[in-house]
Amino acid sequence: MTSTRETPVRLTQFAHGGGCACKIPPGELEDVLGALTAPRPAAGDVPLLVGLATGDDAAVARLPSPAGAPAQAVVSTADFFTPVVDDPYDWGRIAAANxxxxxYAMGGRPVLAVNLLAWPRDVLPFxxxxxxxRGGLDIATEAGCHVGGGHSVDDPEPKYGMAVTGLADPTRLLRNDAGRPGMPLSLTKPLGLGVLNNRHKATGERFEQAIATMVTLNRDAAAAALAAGATCATDVTGFGFLGHLYKLTRASDVTAxxxxxxxxxxxxxxxxxxDGYVSGGTxxxxxxxxPHTDFGGTDTDTRxxxxxxxTSGGLLVAGEVPGAPVVGELxxxxxxAVLLR
Structure with a gap:
């Protein structure tokens, strides 16, 4: 994989936010989504296994299976965001992995993706x-996922991501509502991506450890979680570790x-x-x-x-994952909902 890091264009300067930090705030988003109810499917329709109700990472529907054939489910998601790094190839890789x-966070394997691209074509070279x-294609290829085209618009702000379709065993999903008391909590990637990306945007410093973490697929972590018998997980992205943990505890009716x-x-x-490189999203x-957290004696920086x-963080798994630290318990x-000790 060849980077184009020598490019003189700083893509992060063309974005009001960066990566998953530019998400709609979780409280505002839930106020909007809470008013939406999906219609009840007609008899014979594909059953929806995971939808809006628990705010999980992707939608999942059970596919019809011939008699005697293994059950299968389709997993559907979309994610895109503004530049999180200046290098365009790296940005593509990060957005695709994300x-x-x-x-992966649902226990599935991606099989098909389409690109979502917004580009200020009169401002930035095409x-x-x-x-x-190219970066997105390389990561999808690494994942064994086809890229079959996509959609582009002329937009004042660059944005990139993918809509992804995957397959999963409906009896072995990873869901955010399947946590139970006594389950340990494992975290498969370190935190700090947001503040390092924010420092990169402000100063131009390049943080190889952050890029390497963001372009690492969660494929192996998901496979390890499933092999260990885990049934509950979520990925840690724009709402931060605490935000995604809170959603998991709320969906599972437990405390962490x-x-x-x-x-x-x-x-x-x-x-x-x-040094103050904290985003508004954080x-x-x-x-x-x-309001849902007992912070104990944790200092402000830790909070x-x-x-x-x-952006493109790891998996938070209710279960022990080989090689991942156990950071808590349900x-x-x-x-x-959350107690910090």
Whole structure:
């Protein structure tokens, strides 16, 4: 894989936000989605297994199976965002890995993707868009996922991502509502991607450890979780570790106790928080989870890192995953959804 990091164009300067930190704030999004109810499917329609109700990572529907054939489900998701790094090839790789992650987070395997591209064609050279698409194609190829075209628009702000279709065993899904008391919590990637990306946008510093983490597929982590018998997971992206953990505890009607000393962070993440490279999305995440969290004696910087808006983060699995640190445990539901210790 060849990067184009020498390009003089700083893509992050053409975006008001960066990566998953530019998501609609979770509270505002839930206010809108809460008013929507899907119509009840007619008899004989494909049954919807996972939809809007629990705010999971992707939609899942059971496919008709011939008698004697293994059951199968289709997993559907879409994800796109503004540039999180300046290098167009790296941005394409990161955005593709992030979109594919939603399928892995449900226990599925991606089989087909289409590109979603918005480009200010009168402002940015279109050959940079080619590099973005090349990065996305390389990651999809690594995942064994076809890329079959897509859709593009002329837009004042560059955006890129994918709509992805996957397949899964409907009896072995990873869902955010399947957590039960006594299950350990494992985290498969370190935190701190948001603050390092924000520092990159502000200063132009390149953080290889962040890029390597973001372009790593969650394929192996999902396979390991399924092999270990896990049934509950979510990926950690724009709503931060605390935001996605809160959604999991709410959907599963449990409380999570987190050992903050066990949570892994990327090199340089604490220094980035110390120096003020915290996005508005991260602060909104922290505000959203505060009424539902007992922070104990955790300091402000740790709270911000736990709420840091991740892009292409890891999986948070209710179960032990080989090679991933156990960062907490689920317990019966108490007055607060999350306890930090």
């Amino acid at each position: 979109a594919l992650s939603d399928v 050959d940079l868009a080619r590099e973005v698409l 106790v987190i050992d903050t000393a066990a949570v892994p962070y990327l090199e340089g993440a604490r220094e980035a928080v110390r 602060r909104r995440n922290l505000e959203w989870v505060t 911000l890192l736990l709420a840091d808006a991740q 317990m019966p539901r108490g007055p607060r």
